Amino acid sequence: MGDILVGTCSWTDRALVGSGWYPVGRRDAEGRLRHYAERFPVVEVDASYYALPAERNSRLWVERTPDGFVFDVKAFSLLTGHPARPSVMPQGLPPDAGDPGVLDQVWAHFAAGIAPLRHAGRLGSVLFQFPPWFRPGARAEEFLEQTARRTRGWPLAVEFRHPAWWREERAEATRALLARYGMAAVAVDMNPALPSSIPPVTPVTSSRLSVVRFHGRSTAWGTGSKEDRFRYAYDDGELGAWVPRLRALAERVDRIHVLFNNCCGDAAVRAAEAMTRLLGQPVPAAAPPH
Numbered sequence: 105m106g107d108i109l110v111g112t113c114s115w116t117d118r119a120l121v122g123s124g125w126y127p128v129g130r131r132d133a134e135g136r137l138r139h140y141a142e143r144f145p146v147v148e149v150d151a152s153y154y155a156l157p158a159e160r161n162s163r164l165w166v167e168r169t170p171d172g173f174v175f176d177v178k179a180f181s182l183l184t185g186h187p188a189r190p191s192v193m194p195q196g197l198p199p200d201a202g203d204p205g206v207l208d209q210v211w212a213h214f215a216a217g218i219a220p221l222r223h224a225g226r227l228g229s230v231l232f233q234f235p236p237w238f239r240p241g242a243r244a245e246e247f248l249e250q251t252a253r254r255t256r257g258w259p260l261a262v263e264f265r266h267p268a269w270w271r272e273e274r275a276e277a278t279r280a281l282l283a284r285y286g287m288a289a290v291a292v293d294m295n296p297a298l299p300s301s302i303p304p305v306t307p308v309t310s311s312r313l314s315v316v317r318f319h320g321r322s323t324a325w326g327t328g329s330k331e332d333r334f335r336y337a338y339d340d341g342e343l344g345a346w347v348p349r350l351r352a353l354a355e356r357v358d359r360i361h362v363l364f365n366n367c368c369g370d371a372a373v374r375a376a377e378a379m380t381r382l383l384g385q386p387v388p389a390a391a392p393p394h
Contacts, residue, residue, distance in 0.1 A: 145172065261287065318365060337366070
């Protein structure tokens with residue numbers, strides 16, 4: 105039976121910081137991470153999607169968390185085919201994903217930024233979350249092959265946002281494609297009634313890792329503000345329905361990362377606490393009232 109690690113997709117989200125979940129005296133950068141890591145064994149770094157990660161920050165994260173705690177780092181936007189803002193590009197480089205020279209330098213900066221996590225054995229995975237326009241086809245497969253070549257030796261997880269990848273007629277080909285490169289498939293929980301909804305499948309494409317990300321079930325996914333898209337509070341019934349699925353996955357992989365992305369207020373950490381309890385794992389005592 106593989107380990108099931110439960111956490112959230114951010115520990116620095118402004119709505120979480122403002123929710124009061126962090127106790128008085130632990131609301132600075134160091135205190136927040138230490139507090140979070142006392143309660144969960146895994147976290148996703150989402151800031152690395154918006155700006156390239158800094159080597160110094162990665163070293164601090166290792167120092168401020170206990171042995172065994174791991175970070176899933178979201179790949180920088182340009183590396184997944186998303187646009188990037190000129191202001192976050194290194195050394196004045198243009199945000200031109202079509203320029204091989206630019207991409208080489210961006211990859212080098214990203215690799216250097218996460219190197220302390222890799223060397224310390226604290227890199228859970230690098231999450232490549234592809235955009236909705238990244239659809240199945242020869243160009244996408246070539247992109248995945250290039251990504252695999254550049255990241256050889258890294259633990260990778262892939263989340264597709266175009267639903268065609270996991271529709272019944274395509275699912276086996278997608279599974280085989282990711283398995284070829286040892287990339288862990290990301291399963292998602294979201295509102296199933298939307299045209300953009302990813303089918304609720306849990307494919308295994310790597311014996312080392314499986315990732316499940318809970319986005320919430322808001323009807324505003326893809327259309328509303330960030331708060332509208334992620335404003336959702338899971339109840340025990342919804343989470344409990346996932347417990348047998350997670351345990352079945354744990355029979356097939358070494359480790360599962362269960363990550364809550366309904367980052368509106370403290371909804372994600374509360375859902376993670378509830379899932380931990382439903383899985384029969386110990387839940388740390390609540391922080392003192394603030």
